Amino acid sequence: MTIDELIKRHPCTSPSDWHQHPNGGGWVFKTAQVCDSAQVCDSAQVCDSAQVSGMAVVHDSAVVSGSA
Numbered sequence: 001m002t003i004d005e006l007i008k009r010h011p012c013t014s015p016s017d018w019h020q021h022p023n024g025g026g027w028v029f030k031t032a033q034v035c036d037s038a039q040v041c042d043s044a045q046v047c048d049s050a051q052v053s054g055m056a057v058v059h060d061s062a063v064v065s066g067s068a
Helices: 003-009
Strands: 018-020 027-029
Antiparallel strands (some): 018 027
């Protein structure tokens, strides 16, 4: 997923609010927390104040959001 596609899905955000996770290239919002050992792959997104830890894998078009 490109940054433009991501912003279309989250129109109240800007490109500077997101970064690609180094382990998989999926998208992480600035207020979310993802451990380096976890994987966020493909078009997956971690949003809001969600946390992904350990060896968790978020892939395909999955969205982890809220306070998950």
